[in-house]
Amino acid sequence: MKMIKQAMIVFATLAFMSAAYPANAPDSAQAPQKLLKSTADHSKFKELQKEFTSGPEVTKACLSCHTEAAKQVHLTQHWKWEFRNPDSQQLLGKKHVVNNFCTSVTSNYKACASCHIGYNTDGPNFDMTSESNVDCLVCHDQTGKYKKPSGFAGNPVTKDTEFPPGSGKIIRAVNLSDVAQKVGQTKRTTCGACHFYGGGGDGVKHGDLDSSLEAPDKALDVHMDAKGLNFSCSTCHKTDGHQVPGSRYAPTAQDKDGAHIRGKVDHSNPATCQSCHGQVPHKKEAKLNDHTDKVACQTCHIPSFARGDVPTKMSWDWSTAGKRDEKGKPLVVKNEDGHDIYLGIKGDFVYGENVKPEYIWFNGKNKYTLSDDKIEKANQPIWINKFEGSADDGKSMIWPIKLFRGKQPFDAENKTLAINHLAGQDDDAYWKNMNWDKAIAAGMAAAGKPFSGKYDFIETAAMWPITHMVAPKDKALGCNDCHASNGRLEKVDGIYIPGRGRDHIGLLDTAGWALAGLSLLGVIGHGIGRIMSAKRKH
Amino acid sequence: MARVYIFKGFERFWHWTQALLIITMLVTGFEVHGTYQLLGWSKAADLHTTSAWGLMALWVFAIFWHFTTGEWRQYIPTTHKMIDVALFYAFGIFKGEHHPYLKTKNRKHNPLQRVAYLGVKLFINPLLWCSGLFYLFYNQLGTVGLGGMPLGLIALAHTVGAFLMLLFLIAHVYLGTAGHTPTAHFKAMITGWDDDVNEEPQGAKAQ
Numbered sequence: 001m002k003m004i005k006q007a008m009i010v011f012a013t014l015a016f017m018s019a020a021y022p023a024n025a026p027d028s029a030q031a032p033q034k035l036l037k038s039t040a041d042h043s044k045f046k047e048l049q050k051e052f053t054s055g056p057e058v059t060k061a062c063l064s065c066h067t068e069a070a071k072q073v074h075l076t077q078h079w080k081w082e083f084r085n086p087d088s089q090q091l092l093g094k095k096h097v098v099n100n101f102c103t104s105v106t107s108n109y110k111a112c113a114s115c116h117i118g119y120n121t122d123g124p125n126f127d128m129t130s131e132s133n134v135d136c137l138v139c140h141d142q143t144g145k146y147k148k149p150s151g152f153a154g155n156p157v158t159k160d161t162e163f164p165p166g167s168g169k170i171i172r173a174v175n176l177s178d179v180a181q182k183v184g185q186t187k188r189t190t191c192g193a194c195h196f197y198g199g200g201g202d203g204v205k206h207g208d209l210d211s212s213l214e215a216p217d218k219a220l221d222v223h224m225d226a227k228g229l230n231f232s233c234s235t236c237h238k239t240d241g242h243q244v245p246g247s248r249y250a251p252t253a254q255d256k257d258g259a260h261i262r263g264k265v266d267h268s269n270p271a272t273c274q275s276c277h278g279q280v281p282h283k284k285e286a287k288l289n290d291h292t293d294k295v296a297c298q299t300c301h302i303p304s305f306a307r308g309d310v311p312t313k314m315s316w317d318w319s320t321a322g323k324r325d326e327k328g329k330p331l332v333v334k335n336e337d338g339h340d341i342y343l344g345i346k347g348d349f350v351y352g353e354n355v356k357p358e359y360i361w362f363n364g365k366n367k368y369t370l371s372d373d374k375i376e377k378a379n380q381p382i383w384i385n386k387f388e389g390s391a392d393d394g395k396s397m398i399w400p401i402k403l404f405r406g407k408q409p410f411d412a413e414n415k416t417l418a419i420n421h422l423a424g425q426d427d428d429a430y431w432k433n434m435n436w437d438k439a440i441a442a443g444m445a446a447a448g449k450p451f452s453g454k455y456d457f458i459e460t461a462a463m464w465p466i467t468h469m470v471a472p473k474d475k476a477l478g479c480n481d482c483h484a485s486n487g488r489l490e491k492v493d494g495i496y497i498p499g500r501g502r503d504h505i506g507l508l509d510t511a512g513w514a515l516a517g518l519s520l521l522g523v524i525g526h527g528i529g530r531i532m533s534a535k536r537k538h
Numbered sequence: 539m540a541r542v543y544i545f546k547g548f549e550r551f552w553h554w555t556q557a558l559l560i561i562t563m564l565v566t567g568f569e570v571h572g573t574y575q576l577l578g579w580s581k582a583a584d585l586h587t588t589s590a591w592g593l594m595a596l597w598v599f600a601i602f603w604h605f606t607t608g609e610w611r612q613y614i615p616t617t618h619k620m621i622d623v624a625l626f627y628a629f630g631i632f633k634g635e636h637h638p639y640l641k642t643k644n645r646k647h648n649p650l651q652r653v654a655y656l657g658v659k660l661f662i663n664p665l666l667w668c669s670g671l672f673y674l675f676y677n678q679l680g681t682v683g684l685g686g687m688p689l690g691l692i693a694l695a696h697t698v699g700a701f702l703m704l705l706f707l708i709a710h711v712y713l714g715t716a717g718h719t720p721t722a723h724f725k726a727m728i729t730g731w732d733d734d735v736n737e738e739p740q741g742a743k744a745q
Contacts, residue, residue, distance in 0.1 A: 287587075290677040479580035485572060496690035499572040499579050505694060509573070512701035519705050523712035526627075530716075533632040 100406025212308020391494025
């Protein structure tokens with residue numbers, strides 16, 4: 001009887017549980033509702049459900065909700081193309097610098113402005129106060145279809161257009177309405193649309209930024225790894241009020257702060273390695289943390305740049321430009337990979353892939369040679385920009401850089417870098433006529449600079465910080481790469497590197513080994529003497 | 539002359555472990571210095587550091603042993619018969635003369651040995667350890683007020699110490715063959731038994 005009672009209790013309990021179980025999990029049958037990342041679906045906005053015939057029309061629609069956005073953008077380097085270096089007081093930015101790629105934007109705005117975040121950027125005096133000229137789409141496009149072709153002063157093409165006129169080449173229109181309705185946060189491809197293609201092509205300028213970072217694997221970039229951490233640019237370049245931190249005009253060479261903490265006010269650059277990893281990032285090999293006072297993280301963790309099968313330009317010699325082929329067209333010579341190594345309109349190029357960086361002391365000071373600065377051929381190469389630093393200023397770290405060499409026109413009498421008029425359909429543009437006299441005269445005139453009429457070519461060099469393409473830790477440099485003679489840091493002065501022969505006091509090593517050798521010879525001689533004398537006796 | 543148990547168990551363990559560690563550190567140390575490539579820098583540096591900690595630990599025990607047993611007295615320097623011993627190694631040894639120093643259990647080192655070992659203990663070892671610890675903890679020197687000390691200087695001192703140790707090692711190993719038979723000293727150091735010891739102690743304690 002008792003057993004039956006117990007059995008009934010067990011049965012009742014089981015019955016209750018089986019009834020209760022589904023009742024406790026009523027959602028299990030349904031798929032969980034997907035959490036949307038954004039609170040707004042721009043395709044539902046009436047303001048965007050219309051035909052747009054120009055960029056500024058779109059911007060006006062954007063600003064009707066995002067009322068203060070243009071005012072924020074107006075304060076950015078991206079908009080102003082101008083930057084006053086707080087340390088050197090040099091006036092920099094694309095508006096002012098002369099580089100050793102396409103040299104200067106001054107008279108070439110219609111071409112160069114395809115990478116300006118504004119519309120109607122037709123010259124150095126473009127309307128900096130215009131709100132509707134701010135280009136929201138170039139950074140916020142999600143479709144990949146938004147393009148600002150060279151030659152249109154930063155405007156997208158909204159009707160199919162033959163360009164250059166009479167060339168038969170048609171540039172297809174962009175459907176601005178579609179792009180506007182799908183806007184979202186910036187991503188690698190939006191930033192990369194300009195920053196991957198600087199210098200006139202994929203990977204040309206930086207060496208550590210090219211289209212391979214659109215969807216990199218872990219080996220190429222441990223943070224941007226598309227199947228892993230999948231960082232966007234803004235994960236590190238943490239933007240506030242459209243102000244993007246981390247500029248190479250005034251880089252942070254040394255960050256002695258700890259990792260940023262949520263809620264703690266921290267005004268230091270959020271794009272440094274240390275802003276996440278702190279000062280003692282090496283957990284397994286504590287000795288490695290002894291390097292973080294002198295060696296930039298990038299030095300070991302970016303073993304080489306241009307690692308994504310996209311070559312980067314290592315040098316550019318304008319002095320050989322001007323050759324034509326048998327048909328009278330500018331000569332084009334390609335290498336076996338299909339990359340231009342000579343262009344009649346540009347001169348000779350050298351490309352590099354998997355390039356080992358140069359290493360220098362860098363304290364964050366970045367000094368430019370500007371268009372008014374006097375230069376002498378005796379001082380070649382002229383530093384387009386030079387990172388300053390030394391072992392003992394307390395502010396320098398050993399950094400990897402891309403050293404980009406050039407040879408470019410300069411005013412041989414006034415001794416200044418030439419401002420060259422390259423792009424355009426006019427008679428003076430070098431890429432049209434290949435005539436330096438006209439191109440330099442027009443460029444200097446556009447810049448309001450004197451030109452003596454005499455030009456020559458001068459060797460230049462520029463320094464680019466290497467900070468992207470961070471490899472996984474097992475691909476970082478090992479001890480042996482630097483702790484050796486003729487290692488990676490062979491040319492870095494002012495520091496004792498164990499294992500590097502040039503740091504030895506030669507006399508000590510010579511004397512030490514000489515004494516050791518003599519001692520050895522002495523004991524061998526003594527031993528032989530003992531053997532001989534022992535034999536004599538027997 | 540008699541067969542006497544002259545090197546105790548710990549002493550032999552200490553000697554041979556120290557020998558192994560010092561040879562390892564010479565080999566790896568000169569690789570870290572950049573004289574040659576053998577193991578690869580990082581392995582050499584790792585092994586060098588590990589051996590250094592091993593040697594320091596060994597020395598804690600060895601110092602304790604020396605003081606608790608009174609064996610430290612074996613290293614008190616003396617000039618007694620020093621010239622004779624030097625002359626023996628320069629000349630007498632080739633004539634088959636017997637070693638002029640008659641060792642006993644309590645004075646087992648001849649005057650040249652005493653001064654050499656004392657030099658190692660009071661000069662070469664401290665030079666190597668101090669400079670080595672400075673080298674290891676270079677980044678922390680600032681916290682003890684020595685932040686301005688250049689690494690090059692620390693490395694220089696360490697390298698000087700290493701060369702002196704190498705010279706000692708060469709002489710020490712060779713003189714190991716200079717017993718009454720070429721292997722006598724090695725046998726004694728391995729087994730503890732030396733068959734060339736003066737039976738009559740020349741005093742209760744070493745001088």
